[in-house]
Amino acid sequence: MFQLKIDEATAKQMMEAAINERVEELAKEKYFLTYNELAEYLNISKPVIEDRLIKNGMKFYKVGSKYLFKRDEVDQFLDEITQSMTIGNNDLKFFERLKK
Numbered sequence: 874m875f876q877l878k879i880d881e882a883t884a885k886q887m888m889e890a891a892i893n894e895r896v897e898e899l900a901k902e903k904y905f906l907t908y909n910e911l912a913e914y915l916n917i918s919k920p921v922i923e924d925r926l927i928k929n930g931m932k933f934y935k936v937g938s939k940y941l942f943k944r945d946e947v948d949q950f951l952d953e954i955t956q957s958m959t960i961g962n963n964d965l966k967f968f969e970r971l972k973k
Contacts, residue, residue: 905934905941914944915951929954 879887903910912919927933931950934941 903944906944906947908940908942911942911947914947926950 906914908919908922911922915922922931932943932946934943
C-alpha cells in the first residue's frame with residue numbers, strides 16, 4: 874500500500890475544479906428540445922414521435938409555431954411506457970395510455 878498526502882488547500886482546489894466542471898456540464902444540457910433535437914435524441918423520425926408518443930400523451934409546449942419538449946418529461950414518459958410493456962406487448966404503436 875501507499876499513502877498519499879494532500880494538503881487542505883490542494884484538496885479544496887481539486888474539489889472546486891470538479892464541482893465547476895460538473896456545473897458547466899449541467900449548464901450545457903438543454904432544458905427544452907425542439908422537434909429535430911428530440912428526433913435526434915431518441916433516434917426516431919418526427920412522424921413516429923407524433924404518431925406513437927404525442928398521441929399517447931407525451932407532453933409538449935407550443936411557442937408560436939415551434940414545439941418544445943422538456944428532456945426530463947420525455948425521459949419520464951418513456952420510463953412509464955416501457956414499465957408497462959411486456960414481452961408480448963412491446964410495440965409503441967399498440968400502446969394505449971391508461972386514463973388516470
